[in-house]
Amino acid sequence: MIEIRFHGRGGQGTVVASKALAEAIALEDRYVQTFPEYGVERRGAPVMAYTRIDNKPIYIRSKVYTPNYVIVMDPTLIGAVDVAVGLKSGGSIIINTEKRPEDYKNFIDKGYKVYTIDATSIAIKHRLGSKASPIVNTAMLGAVAAYTGLVGLNAVVEGVRKLSPVKKDENVMAAKEAYKIAEEVKNG
Protein backbone atom coordinates (compact mmCIF):
# COMPACT_ATOMS: atom_id res chain seq x y z
CA MET A 1 0.00 0.00 0.00
CA ILE A 2 1.15 3.52 -0.85
CA GLU A 3 0.32 6.37 1.52
CA ILE A 4 0.46 10.06 0.64
CA ARG A 5 0.08 13.21 2.71
CA PHE A 6 -0.81 16.55 1.10
CA HIS A 7 0.11 19.82 2.79
CA GLY A 8 -1.44 23.05 1.59
CA ARG A 9 -3.17 26.22 2.65
CA GLY A 10 -6.93 26.72 2.64
CA GLY A 11 -7.99 27.98 -0.79
CA GLN A 12 -5.25 26.33 -2.86
CA GLY A 13 -7.33 23.31 -3.81
CA THR A 14 -5.39 20.79 -1.73
CA VAL A 15 -8.40 18.61 -0.99
CA VAL A 16 -9.55 18.77 -4.62
CA ALA A 17 -6.04 17.66 -5.70
CA SER A 18 -6.33 14.60 -3.46
CA LYS A 19 -9.76 13.84 -4.92
CA ALA A 20 -8.55 14.25 -8.52
CA LEU A 21 -5.69 11.85 -7.76
CA ALA A 22 -8.22 9.39 -6.31
CA GLU A 23 -10.33 9.62 -9.48
CA ALA A 24 -7.22 8.95 -11.55
CA ILE A 25 -6.30 5.88 -9.48
CA ALA A 26 -9.86 4.54 -9.72
CA LEU A 27 -9.74 4.92 -13.50
CA GLU A 28 -6.76 2.58 -13.45
CA ASP A 29 -8.92 -0.01 -11.63
CA ARG A 30 -7.04 0.21 -8.36
CA TYR A 31 -8.36 0.88 -4.86
CA VAL A 32 -8.06 4.29 -3.29
CA GLN A 33 -9.16 6.11 -0.18
CA THR A 34 -8.77 9.85 0.34
CA PHE A 35 -9.85 12.16 3.13
CA PRO A 36 -9.00 15.60 4.48
CA GLU A 37 -7.84 16.37 7.99
CA TYR A 38 -10.89 18.15 9.30
CA GLY A 39 -10.55 21.10 11.60
CA VAL A 40 -11.38 24.73 11.31
CA GLU A 41 -10.94 25.50 7.62
CA ARG A 42 -9.93 29.06 6.83
CA ARG A 43 -8.40 30.57 3.75
CA GLY A 44 -4.63 30.58 4.16
CA ALA A 45 -4.54 28.24 7.17
CA PRO A 46 -2.49 25.03 6.88
CA VAL A 47 -4.60 22.07 5.67
CA MET A 48 -3.79 18.41 5.11
CA ALA A 49 -5.29 15.57 3.13
CA TYR A 50 -4.40 11.88 3.05
CA THR A 51 -4.54 9.29 0.27
CA ARG A 52 -4.07 5.52 0.30
CA ILE A 53 -3.56 3.48 -2.86
CA ASP A 54 -3.57 -0.32 -3.13
CA ASN A 55 -4.26 -3.17 -5.53
CA LYS A 56 -6.72 -4.74 -3.05
CA PRO A 57 -9.55 -3.32 -0.92
CA ILE A 58 -8.38 -0.91 1.78
CA TYR A 59 -9.62 -1.67 5.29
CA ILE A 60 -7.46 0.60 7.43
CA ARG A 61 -9.42 3.70 8.47
CA SER A 62 -7.03 5.61 10.71
CA LYS A 63 -5.12 8.69 9.58
CA VAL A 64 -1.87 8.38 7.62
CA TYR A 65 1.08 8.67 10.01
CA THR A 66 3.95 7.21 7.97
CA PRO A 67 3.47 8.31 4.34
CA ASN A 68 5.62 7.19 1.41
CA TYR A 69 5.15 10.58 -0.24
CA VAL A 70 4.58 14.13 1.00
CA ILE A 71 3.23 16.75 -1.38
CA VAL A 72 3.74 20.39 -0.39
CA MET A 73 1.48 22.81 -2.26
CA ASP A 74 2.97 25.93 -0.65
CA PRO A 75 6.70 26.37 0.16
CA THR A 76 5.93 28.82 2.99
CA LEU A 77 4.59 25.84 4.94
CA ILE A 78 8.11 24.45 5.26
CA GLY A 79 9.34 25.57 8.63
CA ALA A 80 5.81 26.55 9.72
CA VAL A 81 4.84 22.87 9.96
CA ASP A 82 7.04 19.77 10.01
CA VAL A 83 6.07 18.47 6.57
CA ALA A 84 8.46 15.50 6.83
CA VAL A 85 7.07 14.16 10.11
CA GLY A 86 6.60 10.39 9.90
CA LEU A 87 7.79 10.22 6.28
CA LYS A 88 9.09 6.71 5.59
CA SER A 89 12.82 6.23 5.29
CA GLY A 90 13.80 6.91 1.67
CA GLY A 91 10.45 8.62 1.03
CA SER A 92 9.88 11.53 -1.31
CA ILE A 93 8.88 15.16 -0.84
CA ILE A 94 7.45 17.02 -3.81
CA ILE A 95 7.42 20.78 -3.33
CA ASN A 96 5.78 23.60 -5.26
CA THR A 97 8.68 26.07 -5.42
CA GLU A 98 10.96 27.85 -7.84
CA LYS A 99 13.93 26.57 -5.83
CA ARG A 100 15.96 23.48 -6.72
CA PRO A 101 15.96 20.21 -4.74
CA GLU A 102 19.52 20.86 -3.44
CA ASP A 103 18.14 23.97 -1.68
CA TYR A 104 16.37 21.58 0.73
CA LYS A 105 19.55 20.11 2.19
CA ASN A 106 17.95 19.28 5.54
CA PHE A 107 15.54 16.85 3.86
CA ILE A 108 18.22 15.34 1.62
CA ASP A 109 20.51 14.85 4.63
CA LYS A 110 17.77 12.79 6.25
CA GLY A 111 17.81 10.47 3.24
CA TYR A 112 14.63 11.80 1.61
CA LYS A 113 14.30 12.40 -2.11
CA VAL A 114 13.27 15.96 -2.94
CA TYR A 115 11.53 16.98 -6.17
CA THR A 116 10.52 20.52 -7.04
CA ILE A 117 8.16 22.10 -9.55
CA ASP A 118 7.22 25.75 -10.02
CA ALA A 119 3.48 25.03 -10.04
CA THR A 120 2.72 28.63 -9.06
CA SER A 121 4.13 30.00 -12.34
CA ILE A 122 2.34 27.32 -14.36
CA ALA A 123 -0.97 28.13 -12.63
CA ILE A 124 -0.55 31.88 -13.21
CA LYS A 125 0.36 31.27 -16.85
CA HIS A 126 -2.90 29.36 -17.37
CA ARG A 127 -4.84 31.96 -15.36
CA LEU A 128 -5.88 29.54 -12.63
CA GLY A 129 -6.93 31.55 -9.60
CA SER A 130 -5.46 35.04 -9.22
CA LYS A 131 -1.83 36.16 -9.32
CA ALA A 132 -1.97 36.74 -5.58
CA SER A 133 -3.49 33.34 -4.85
CA PRO A 134 -3.07 30.97 -7.80
CA ILE A 135 -4.73 27.56 -7.69
CA VAL A 136 -1.78 25.23 -8.07
CA ASN A 137 -3.41 21.85 -7.47
CA THR A 138 -3.72 20.61 -11.05
CA ALA A 139 -0.14 21.57 -11.97
CA MET A 140 1.07 19.82 -8.80
CA LEU A 141 -0.80 16.64 -9.77
CA GLY A 142 0.84 16.57 -13.17
CA ALA A 143 4.26 16.83 -11.54
CA VAL A 144 3.37 14.19 -8.93
CA ALA A 145 2.38 11.77 -11.69
CA ALA A 146 5.70 12.26 -13.50
CA TYR A 147 7.99 12.22 -10.46
CA THR A 148 6.36 9.28 -8.65
CA GLY A 149 5.03 7.16 -11.51
CA LEU A 150 2.07 6.37 -9.22
CA VAL A 151 -0.45 7.10 -11.93
CA GLY A 152 -0.46 7.68 -15.69
CA LEU A 153 -0.88 11.08 -17.35
CA ASN A 154 -4.08 10.04 -19.15
CA ALA A 155 -5.77 9.11 -15.89
CA VAL A 156 -4.60 12.37 -14.28
CA VAL A 157 -6.04 14.36 -17.18
CA GLU A 158 -9.36 12.56 -16.79
CA GLY A 159 -9.36 13.12 -13.02
CA VAL A 160 -8.52 16.82 -13.43
CA ARG A 161 -11.21 17.25 -16.08
CA LYS A 162 -13.81 15.64 -13.85
CA LEU A 163 -12.93 17.58 -10.69
CA SER A 164 -12.27 21.05 -12.12
CA PRO A 165 -15.38 23.15 -11.50
CA VAL A 166 -14.33 25.78 -14.08
CA LYS A 167 -11.56 26.23 -16.68
CA LYS A 168 -11.33 22.49 -17.39
CA ASP A 169 -9.09 22.94 -20.43
CA GLU A 170 -6.74 25.32 -18.65
CA ASN A 171 -6.45 22.94 -15.70
CA VAL A 172 -5.69 20.03 -18.03
CA MET A 173 -3.03 22.12 -19.80
CA ALA A 174 -1.45 23.05 -16.48
CA ALA A 175 -1.31 19.36 -15.44
CA LYS A 176 0.22 18.37 -18.80
CA GLU A 177 2.79 21.16 -18.73
CA ALA A 178 3.91 20.31 -15.20
CA TYR A 179 4.08 16.62 -16.16
CA LYS A 180 6.33 17.44 -19.11
CA ILE A 181 8.67 19.62 -17.06
CA ALA A 182 8.91 16.99 -14.31
CA GLU A 183 9.59 14.25 -16.85
CA GLU A 184 12.48 16.28 -18.26
CA VAL A 185 13.92 16.94 -14.79
CA LYS A 186 13.58 13.27 -13.91
CA ASN A 187 15.31 12.11 -17.09
CA GLY A 188 18.07 14.69 -16.54
Add this chain to the structure above:
Amino acid sequence: MRSVIMGNHALSYGAKLSRAQVIAAYPITPQTEVVELLSQLCANGDMKAKFIKVESEHSAMAASMGASATGARAFTATSSQGLALMHEVLHWAAGARLPIVMGNINRAFGPPWSIWTEQNDSIAQRDTGWLQIYASSNQEVLDSIIQSYKVAEKISLPIMVILDAFVLSHTYEVVDIPEQSIVDKYLPPLEMEYKLDWKNPHAFGGLTKPDWYYELRYQIEEAQEQAKKLIVDTGKEFKEMFGREYGLVEEYKMDDAEIVLISSSTIASTLHVVIDELREQGKKVGLLRIRVFRPFPSEELRKILKGRKKVAVIDRNISFGHEGAFFTETKAALFNEKDHPPIFGFIAGLGGRDVTPDVLKDIFNIVETTEWPEKDIYWIGVKL
Protein backbone atom coordinates in the same frame (compact mmCIF):
# COMPACT_ATOMS: atom_id res chain seq x y z
CA MET B 1 -20.44 2.06 -12.39
CA ARG B 2 -17.23 2.46 -10.38
CA SER B 3 -17.22 5.94 -8.85
CA VAL B 4 -15.15 7.72 -6.23
CA ILE B 5 -17.65 9.10 -3.74
CA MET B 6 -17.83 10.21 -0.12
CA GLY B 7 -19.99 8.48 2.50
CA ASN B 8 -22.46 11.36 2.55
CA HIS B 9 -23.09 10.95 -1.17
CA ALA B 10 -23.32 7.17 -0.79
CA LEU B 11 -26.42 7.89 1.33
CA SER B 12 -27.76 10.31 -1.31
CA TYR B 13 -27.26 7.87 -4.19
CA GLY B 14 -28.78 5.08 -2.07
CA ALA B 15 -31.93 7.19 -1.65
CA LYS B 16 -31.96 8.08 -5.35
CA LEU B 17 -31.59 4.46 -6.49
CA SER B 18 -34.32 3.42 -4.02
CA ARG B 19 -36.57 5.96 -5.73
CA ALA B 20 -37.36 7.84 -2.51
CA GLN B 21 -40.34 10.06 -3.25
CA VAL B 22 -40.21 12.55 -0.38
CA ILE B 23 -37.10 13.98 1.24
CA ALA B 24 -37.46 16.29 4.20
CA ALA B 25 -34.20 17.34 5.79
CA TYR B 26 -32.37 20.02 7.69
CA PRO B 27 -28.61 20.38 7.25
CA ILE B 28 -26.16 19.70 10.08
CA THR B 29 -22.40 19.11 9.87
CA PRO B 30 -21.17 16.61 8.74
CA GLN B 31 -24.43 15.45 7.15
CA THR B 32 -24.97 18.65 5.15
CA GLU B 33 -23.66 17.22 1.88
CA VAL B 34 -26.25 14.43 1.91
CA VAL B 35 -28.97 17.05 1.72
CA GLU B 36 -27.05 19.29 -0.71
CA LEU B 37 -26.77 16.52 -3.30
CA LEU B 38 -30.36 15.35 -2.84
CA SER B 39 -31.78 18.88 -3.22
CA GLN B 40 -29.66 19.30 -6.36
CA LEU B 41 -30.87 15.96 -7.78
CA CYS B 42 -34.49 16.94 -7.06
CA ALA B 43 -34.05 20.44 -8.51
CA ASN B 44 -32.48 19.31 -11.79
CA GLY B 45 -35.00 16.53 -12.30
CA ASP B 46 -32.59 13.59 -11.90
CA MET B 47 -34.70 12.46 -8.99
CA LYS B 48 -38.47 12.45 -9.13
CA ALA B 49 -39.01 13.37 -5.51
CA LYS B 50 -40.48 16.19 -3.48
CA PHE B 51 -37.79 17.96 -1.47
CA ILE B 52 -39.21 19.69 1.60
CA LYS B 53 -37.17 22.36 3.32
CA VAL B 54 -37.96 22.25 7.01
CA GLU B 55 -36.97 24.43 9.94
CA SER B 56 -35.62 21.69 12.23
CA GLU B 57 -34.87 17.99 12.48
CA HIS B 58 -38.01 17.47 14.53
CA SER B 59 -39.97 18.80 11.54
CA ALA B 60 -37.85 16.73 9.12
CA MET B 61 -38.98 13.54 10.83
CA ALA B 62 -42.55 14.80 11.21
CA ALA B 63 -42.72 15.54 7.46
CA SER B 64 -41.18 12.14 6.67
CA MET B 65 -43.87 10.53 8.80
CA GLY B 66 -46.64 12.44 7.01
CA ALA B 67 -45.25 11.39 3.63
CA SER B 68 -44.75 7.78 4.67
CA ALA B 69 -48.28 7.59 6.10
CA THR B 70 -49.66 8.32 2.62
CA GLY B 71 -47.68 5.42 1.20
CA ALA B 72 -44.76 7.43 -0.22
CA ARG B 73 -41.17 6.26 0.17
CA ALA B 74 -39.57 8.77 2.56
CA PHE B 75 -35.90 9.52 3.26
CA THR B 76 -34.08 11.86 5.59
CA ALA B 77 -30.63 12.16 7.15
CA THR B 78 -29.11 13.82 10.17
CA SER B 79 -26.33 13.78 12.79
CA SER B 80 -25.75 14.21 16.48
CA GLN B 81 -27.82 17.03 18.04
CA GLY B 82 -30.16 16.83 15.04
CA LEU B 83 -30.96 13.20 15.80
CA ALA B 84 -31.46 14.08 19.46
CA LEU B 85 -33.99 16.73 18.46
CA MET B 86 -35.92 14.05 16.52
CA HIS B 87 -36.13 11.78 19.54
CA GLU B 88 -39.81 12.33 20.32
CA VAL B 89 -40.97 11.70 16.77
CA LEU B 90 -38.69 8.67 16.32
CA HIS B 91 -40.93 6.85 18.81
CA TRP B 92 -43.97 7.98 16.83
CA ALA B 93 -42.56 6.80 13.48
CA ALA B 94 -41.96 3.30 14.86
CA GLY B 95 -45.26 3.19 16.78
CA ALA B 96 -47.12 4.20 13.60
CA ARG B 97 -45.24 1.39 11.80
CA LEU B 98 -43.90 3.67 9.06
CA PRO B 99 -41.12 2.23 6.83
CA ILE B 100 -38.95 5.39 6.76
CA VAL B 101 -35.24 5.01 6.06
CA MET B 102 -32.85 7.56 7.55
CA GLY B 103 -29.12 8.08 7.35
CA ASN B 104 -27.37 9.11 10.55
CA ILE B 105 -23.78 10.23 10.59
CA ASN B 106 -22.42 9.37 14.02
CA ARG B 107 -21.13 12.57 15.57
CA ALA B 108 -20.32 13.39 19.18
CA PHE B 109 -22.67 15.55 21.25
CA GLY B 110 -21.66 18.94 22.60
CA PRO B 111 -20.62 20.45 24.83
CA PRO B 112 -17.73 20.65 24.44
CA TRP B 113 -18.54 21.34 20.80
CA SER B 114 -17.39 18.58 18.44
CA ILE B 115 -18.03 17.59 14.84
CA TRP B 116 -16.16 14.26 15.01
CA THR B 117 -17.36 10.71 15.26
CA GLU B 118 -18.88 8.88 18.24
CA GLN B 119 -21.90 6.59 18.51
CA ASN B 120 -23.68 8.14 21.48
CA ASP B 121 -26.22 9.94 19.25
CA SER B 122 -27.60 6.75 17.69
CA ILE B 123 -27.13 4.58 20.78
CA ALA B 124 -29.39 7.03 22.63
CA GLN B 125 -32.16 6.08 20.15
CA ARG B 126 -31.91 2.33 20.68
CA ASP B 127 -35.25 2.00 22.49
CA THR B 128 -37.34 3.87 19.91
CA GLY B 129 -38.31 0.79 17.87
CA TRP B 130 -36.08 1.76 14.89
CA LEU B 131 -33.75 -0.84 13.42
CA GLN B 132 -30.10 0.20 13.41
CA ILE B 133 -27.50 -0.80 10.82
CA TYR B 134 -23.86 0.30 11.32
CA ALA B 135 -21.93 0.39 8.03
CA SER B 136 -18.16 0.07 7.67
CA SER B 137 -17.55 1.27 4.08
CA ASN B 138 -19.14 3.69 1.65
CA GLN B 139 -20.20 0.77 -0.53
CA GLU B 140 -22.03 -0.73 2.43
CA VAL B 141 -23.68 2.63 3.16
CA LEU B 142 -25.18 2.79 -0.33
CA ASP B 143 -26.15 -0.89 -0.41
CA SER B 144 -27.67 -0.73 3.08
CA ILE B 145 -30.08 2.04 2.10
CA ILE B 146 -31.45 -0.11 -0.72
CA GLN B 147 -31.62 -3.21 1.47
CA SER B 148 -33.23 -1.21 4.29
CA TYR B 149 -36.23 -0.12 2.23
CA LYS B 150 -36.80 -3.75 1.30
CA VAL B 151 -36.73 -4.83 4.95
CA ALA B 152 -38.55 -1.80 6.40
CA GLU B 153 -41.44 -2.12 3.97
CA LYS B 154 -41.90 -5.84 4.74
CA ILE B 155 -42.03 -5.42 8.52
CA SER B 156 -43.45 -1.87 8.67
CA LEU B 157 -40.74 -0.43 10.88
CA PRO B 158 -38.28 2.42 10.23
CA ILE B 159 -34.53 1.82 9.79
CA MET B 160 -31.51 3.98 10.56
CA VAL B 161 -28.36 3.43 8.44
CA ILE B 162 -25.42 4.71 10.46
CA LEU B 163 -21.89 5.75 9.47
CA ASP B 164 -18.92 7.41 11.14
CA ALA B 165 -18.44 11.16 10.77
CA PHE B 166 -15.51 12.06 8.50
CA VAL B 167 -13.98 8.55 8.66
CA LEU B 168 -16.72 7.58 6.19
CA SER B 169 -18.87 10.67 5.66
CA HIS B 170 -16.05 12.75 4.16
CA THR B 171 -13.80 9.94 2.95
CA TYR B 172 -13.79 9.34 -0.79
CA GLU B 173 -13.41 5.76 -1.97
CA VAL B 174 -14.34 3.56 -4.86
CA VAL B 175 -18.01 2.61 -4.81
CA ASP B 176 -19.88 0.54 -7.36
CA ILE B 177 -23.10 2.44 -8.07
CA PRO B 178 -25.53 -0.21 -9.32
CA GLU B 179 -27.75 0.14 -12.39
CA GLN B 180 -31.20 1.60 -11.68
CA SER B 181 -32.90 -1.23 -13.60
CA ILE B 182 -31.36 -3.88 -11.34
CA VAL B 183 -32.23 -1.93 -8.18
CA ASP B 184 -35.81 -1.66 -9.48
CA LYS B 185 -35.95 -5.47 -9.76
CA TYR B 186 -34.65 -5.86 -6.19
CA LEU B 187 -36.84 -3.14 -4.72
CA PRO B 188 -40.35 -2.92 -6.22
CA PRO B 189 -42.52 0.19 -5.62
CA LEU B 190 -43.97 0.53 -2.12
CA GLU B 191 -47.50 -0.76 -1.66
CA MET B 192 -48.82 -0.07 1.84
CA GLU B 193 -51.85 -1.94 3.08
CA TYR B 194 -52.97 0.87 5.39
CA LYS B 195 -52.31 4.45 4.37
CA LEU B 196 -53.75 7.95 4.55
CA ASP B 197 -56.13 8.14 1.63
CA TRP B 198 -58.91 10.70 1.42
CA LYS B 199 -60.99 8.32 -0.73
CA ASN B 200 -60.83 5.70 1.97
CA PRO B 201 -60.46 7.57 5.26
CA HIS B 202 -59.03 5.94 8.38
CA ALA B 203 -57.86 7.26 11.72
CA PHE B 204 -54.28 6.39 12.74
CA GLY B 205 -52.61 6.38 16.12
CA GLY B 206 -55.71 7.23 18.14
CA LEU B 207 -56.08 6.73 21.88
CA THR B 208 -55.55 3.10 22.73
CA LYS B 209 -56.53 1.89 26.16
CA PRO B 210 -54.49 -0.60 28.20
CA ASP B 211 -56.58 -3.48 26.83
CA TRP B 212 -54.80 -3.27 23.44
CA TYR B 213 -51.73 -0.97 23.71
CA TYR B 214 -49.74 -3.86 25.17
CA GLU B 215 -50.46 -6.07 22.16
CA LEU B 216 -49.40 -3.33 19.75
CA ARG B 217 -46.07 -3.13 21.54
CA TYR B 218 -45.75 -6.91 21.36
CA GLN B 219 -46.25 -6.69 17.59
CA ILE B 220 -43.34 -4.25 17.27
CA GLU B 221 -41.18 -6.78 19.07
CA GLU B 222 -42.44 -9.54 16.78
CA ALA B 223 -41.53 -7.41 13.76
CA GLN B 224 -38.03 -6.82 15.16
CA GLU B 225 -37.62 -10.57 15.60
CA GLN B 226 -38.88 -11.17 12.06
CA ALA B 227 -36.34 -8.64 10.78
CA LYS B 228 -33.43 -10.86 11.84
CA LYS B 229 -34.22 -13.54 9.27
CA LEU B 230 -35.33 -10.97 6.74
CA ILE B 231 -32.03 -9.08 6.92
CA VAL B 232 -30.14 -12.32 6.28
CA ASP B 233 -32.49 -13.38 3.45
CA THR B 234 -32.59 -9.98 1.71
CA GLY B 235 -28.80 -9.85 2.12
CA LYS B 236 -28.46 -13.17 0.23
CA GLU B 237 -30.85 -11.98 -2.45
CA PHE B 238 -28.77 -8.79 -2.70
CA LYS B 239 -25.69 -10.91 -3.29
CA GLU B 240 -27.35 -12.78 -6.14
CA MET B 241 -28.12 -9.50 -7.89
CA PHE B 242 -25.21 -7.25 -6.91
CA GLY B 243 -22.44 -9.62 -5.78
CA ARG B 244 -22.15 -8.25 -2.23
CA GLU B 245 -23.70 -9.85 0.85
CA TYR B 246 -24.69 -8.27 4.14
CA GLY B 247 -26.15 -9.95 7.21
CA LEU B 248 -26.52 -9.28 10.92
CA VAL B 249 -22.80 -9.77 11.61
CA GLU B 250 -19.57 -10.11 9.64
CA GLU B 251 -17.01 -12.78 10.59
CA TYR B 252 -13.33 -12.49 9.64
CA LYS B 253 -10.78 -15.27 10.26
CA MET B 254 -13.06 -16.76 12.89
CA ASP B 255 -12.75 -20.48 12.06
CA ASP B 256 -10.12 -21.38 14.65
CA ALA B 257 -10.09 -18.07 16.57
CA GLU B 258 -9.55 -18.42 20.31
CA ILE B 259 -9.64 -14.69 21.00
CA VAL B 260 -12.46 -12.75 19.36
CA LEU B 261 -12.41 -8.97 18.95
CA ILE B 262 -15.89 -7.48 18.54
CA SER B 263 -16.59 -4.00 17.23
CA SER B 264 -18.70 -2.07 14.73
CA SER B 265 -18.44 0.56 11.98
CA THR B 266 -14.96 1.72 10.91
CA ILE B 267 -13.15 0.41 14.00
CA ALA B 268 -14.16 -3.04 12.76
CA SER B 269 -12.83 -2.15 9.30
CA THR B 270 -9.38 -1.28 10.69
CA LEU B 271 -9.48 -4.48 12.76
CA HIS B 272 -9.13 -6.51 9.53
CA VAL B 273 -5.59 -5.16 9.16
CA VAL B 274 -4.76 -5.85 12.82
CA ILE B 275 -6.11 -9.41 12.64
CA ASP B 276 -3.97 -10.07 9.54
CA GLU B 277 -0.87 -8.82 11.36
CA LEU B 278 -1.57 -10.82 14.52
CA ARG B 279 -2.29 -13.94 12.47
CA GLU B 280 1.13 -13.57 10.83
CA GLN B 281 2.57 -13.69 14.35
CA GLY B 282 0.68 -16.97 14.89
CA LYS B 283 -2.06 -15.54 17.15
CA LYS B 284 -5.39 -17.30 16.87
CA VAL B 285 -7.55 -14.20 16.72
CA GLY B 286 -10.66 -13.28 14.73
CA LEU B 287 -13.02 -10.39 14.15
CA LEU B 288 -16.76 -10.31 14.71
CA ARG B 289 -18.34 -7.12 13.40
CA ILE B 290 -21.82 -6.38 14.69
CA ARG B 291 -23.56 -4.74 11.73
CA VAL B 292 -27.10 -4.73 13.08
CA PHE B 293 -27.54 -3.40 16.62
CA ARG B 294 -31.35 -3.40 16.59
CA PRO B 295 -32.57 -6.09 16.40
CA PHE B 296 -29.57 -7.34 18.39
CA PRO B 297 -28.21 -10.64 17.00
CA SER B 298 -28.04 -12.44 20.38
CA GLU B 299 -28.58 -15.92 18.95
CA GLU B 300 -25.83 -15.47 16.32
CA LEU B 301 -23.42 -14.24 19.00
CA ARG B 302 -24.13 -17.24 21.23
CA LYS B 303 -23.52 -19.58 18.32
CA ILE B 304 -20.39 -17.85 17.05
CA LEU B 305 -18.79 -17.27 20.48
CA LYS B 306 -19.42 -20.76 21.82
CA GLY B 307 -16.18 -22.43 22.90
CA ARG B 308 -13.96 -19.35 22.35
CA LYS B 309 -11.33 -18.60 24.99
CA LYS B 310 -11.76 -14.84 25.32
CA VAL B 311 -13.92 -12.10 23.89
CA ALA B 312 -13.28 -8.34 23.80
CA VAL B 313 -15.79 -5.67 22.79
CA ILE B 314 -14.56 -2.25 21.60
CA ASP B 315 -17.12 0.53 21.90
CA ARG B 316 -17.00 4.04 20.44
CA ASN B 317 -19.78 5.07 22.80
CA ILE B 318 -20.31 5.26 26.54
CA SER B 319 -23.40 4.92 28.67
CA PHE B 320 -22.17 7.17 31.46
CA GLY B 321 -22.17 5.47 34.83
CA HIS B 322 -21.82 2.06 33.19
CA GLU B 323 -20.03 0.95 30.00
CA GLY B 324 -20.23 0.72 26.18
CA ALA B 325 -23.51 -0.39 24.62
CA PHE B 326 -22.20 -3.18 22.37
CA PHE B 327 -20.37 -4.59 25.42
CA THR B 328 -23.53 -4.56 27.56
CA GLU B 329 -25.54 -6.33 24.86
CA THR B 330 -22.83 -8.92 24.15
CA LYS B 331 -22.56 -9.84 27.82
CA ALA B 332 -26.34 -10.04 28.15
CA ALA B 333 -26.58 -12.32 25.12
CA LEU B 334 -24.09 -14.79 26.65
CA PHE B 335 -25.09 -14.54 30.32
CA ASN B 336 -27.32 -17.61 30.39
CA GLU B 337 -24.83 -19.77 28.48
CA LYS B 338 -22.99 -22.37 30.50
CA ASP B 339 -19.20 -21.86 30.44
CA HIS B 340 -19.23 -18.68 28.39
CA PRO B 341 -15.84 -17.03 27.80
CA PRO B 342 -14.68 -13.98 29.77
CA ILE B 343 -15.79 -10.76 28.04
CA PHE B 344 -13.59 -7.66 28.21
CA GLY B 345 -15.05 -4.19 27.58
CA PHE B 346 -13.06 -1.34 26.02
CA ILE B 347 -13.89 2.29 25.31
CA ALA B 348 -11.94 3.93 22.47
CA GLY B 349 -12.17 6.73 19.94
CA LEU B 350 -14.76 8.97 21.60
CA GLY B 351 -15.14 12.39 19.94
CA GLY B 352 -13.23 11.19 16.86
CA ARG B 353 -9.97 10.21 18.63
CA ASP B 354 -8.15 8.17 16.00
CA VAL B 355 -8.34 4.42 16.57
CA THR B 356 -5.12 3.23 14.95
CA PRO B 357 -3.89 -0.35 14.45
CA ASP B 358 -1.50 0.29 17.39
CA VAL B 359 -4.42 1.17 19.68
CA LEU B 360 -6.17 -2.05 18.64
CA LYS B 361 -2.99 -4.10 19.15
CA ASP B 362 -2.73 -2.65 22.69
CA ILE B 363 -6.24 -3.89 23.32
CA PHE B 364 -5.36 -7.35 22.00
CA ASN B 365 -2.28 -7.45 24.24
CA ILE B 366 -4.34 -6.69 27.33
CA VAL B 367 -6.80 -9.45 26.45
CA GLU B 368 -4.08 -11.96 25.60
CA THR B 369 -2.13 -11.41 28.83
CA THR B 370 -5.09 -11.12 31.24
CA GLU B 371 -6.79 -14.32 32.31
CA TRP B 372 -10.05 -12.75 33.42
CA PRO B 373 -11.14 -9.06 33.19
CA GLU B 374 -9.60 -7.11 36.05
CA LYS B 375 -11.78 -4.05 35.50
CA ASP B 376 -15.44 -3.57 34.63
CA ILE B 377 -14.37 -1.36 31.73
CA TYR B 378 -11.01 -0.43 30.16
CA TRP B 379 -10.60 3.13 28.80
CA ILE B 380 -7.85 3.07 26.17
CA GLY B 381 -5.48 5.99 25.65
CA VAL B 382 -6.75 8.40 28.32
CA LYS B 383 -4.09 11.11 28.73
CA LEU B 384 -5.01 12.03 32.31
